[in-house]
Amino acid sequence: MSLKLGVPSKGRLMEKTFSWFDKRGITLSRTGSDREYAGRVDGIEGVSLVLLSAGEIPRELAAGRIHLGVTGTDLVHEKLPLWDQQLEEVAPLGFGQADLIIAVPACWADVDTLDDLDAAAAGFRARHGHRLRIATKYHRLVREFLTAAGVADYTLVDSQGATEGTVKNETAEAIADITSTGETLRANHLKILSDGLILRSQATLWRSRVAPMDAVEKSALDQFLQRLSQ
Ligand SMILES: Nc1ncnc2c1ncn2[C@@H]1O[C@H](COP(=O)(O)OP(=O)(O)OP(=O)(O)O)[C@@H](O)[C@H]1O
Ligand SMILES: O=P(O)(O)OC[C@H]1O[C@H](OP(=O)(O)OP(=O)(O)O)[C@H](O)[C@@H]1O
Missing domain, CATH: 3.40.190.10 (Periplasmic binding protein-like II)
Structure with a gap:
């Protein structure tokens, strides 16, 4: 299976999220028609894109249905009373303040x-x-x-x-x-x-503490995090 990265499907956070990853050599893109919520990740192996409402990303991370997700601190704190037990902050992204x-x-x-x-x-x-x-x-x-x-x-x-x-x-x-x-x-x-x-x-990249991972996904996560720290 692949590592699932949830990003906002529209609105002010989507484009800035795409360009934040682009600068780090990871290309996120929407595929299909304008209205189709499908996308892909290039520049790194084993990661798939899940397009979601910014407001739903906290819940998907906490349920372990996505491994990584971009959304605002406000939405995480509001929707997840125990957010620091369920999620870990990987990086503040410097937009969406x-x-x-x-x-x-x-x-x-x-x-x-x-x-x-x-x-x-x-x-x-x-x-x-x-x-x-x-x-x-x-x-x-x-x-x-x-x-x-x-x-x-x-x-x-x-x-x-x-x-x-x-x-x-x-x-x-x-x-x-x-x-x-x-x-x-x-x-x-x-x-x-x-x-x-x-x-x-501000917009932040979060990692789920509870999403199950097999060995392939674990290795994709290590590579992903390493890429972001370069
Ligand atoms: N004017 C603004 N400038 C910068 N960031 C903002 C602004 N308004 C909202 N945000 C941030 O953008 C994020 C998404 O907010 P928004 O209200 O668009 O979410 P949402 O209602 O869940 O989205 P959707 O309509 O896709 O469900 C939040 O983290 C919020 O803090
Ligand atoms: O301080 P400002 O730069 O004026 O931005 C603040 C506004 O932006 C957001 O609304 P949004 O545009 O998402 O519309 P909404 O209220 O219908 O959600 C937020 O809810 C405020 O209304």
């Missing part, structure tokens, strides 16, 4: 910190009869972060995209999402809490 942050409406003049948010949340509940809503797709990381900060009077609402729009759409009062240039936050009149940084993320 983004910060997971908490942001509130820029017009909330007296809310700049988590303590302020906590106070605003209590007032909000008294006034509106329901808890202040924070929209996010990072449920686990946000809950853990807010618990550690002593903020409890809120509710998470699920948002799988266009999260910054939820405040304008009145489905949430605050958001927790990834920011890179900050443009989406600015365009949606949101500001980051001064102590609202939850996690710094």
Whole structure:
């Protein structure tokens, strides 16, 4: 069998992942039609390409269905509570940098910190009869972060995209999402809490600690890792 390398099948991470490997003499390419999720690996023996959603790569690594995978630190930490038992970080790739942050409406003049948010949340509940809503797709990381900060009077609402729009759409009062240039936050009149940084993320190459390997795959892995360290 061959060593399975999972990479994002589209979007901002795919092309940069391909060129990162290219610079190391490993050519990843998509094969078939534009829409077909098939690919190949040239320049090294015994490695096959698996094209996956960036969000599914953590789970595939943890289940041992792929041996290596490229995805963001944020997605690994969010989806795998025991990530360091299941995966090992091989190399940060130097792109896909983004910060997971908490942001509130820029017009909330007296809310700049988590303590302020906590106070605003209590007032909000008294006034509106329901808890202040924070929209996010990072449920686990946000809950853990807010618990550690002593903020409890809120509710998470699920948002799988266009999260910054939820405040304008009145489905949430605050958001927790990834920011890179900050443009989406600015365009949606949101500001980051001064102590609202939850996690710094970047695209990273991970190795599964649990994927079974035969002797051929083991030797392919050794060669692969050696190539990357050159
Ligand atoms: N604006 C950005 N700049 C840089 N990196 C970003 C940005 N937004 C998201 N990312 C990173 O890109 C990675 C993939 O995010 P994305 O939201 O595209 O994943 P996904 O929703 O699982 O993808 P898919 O739509 O294929 O399921 C994440 O690790 C994330 O941190
Ligand atoms: O700080 P910026 O450079 O503006 O980037 C941040 C935005 O990029 C991502 O969204 P994406 O483009 O993936 O769209 P989505 O929200 O629909 O997932 C992220 O969820 C932010 O919305």
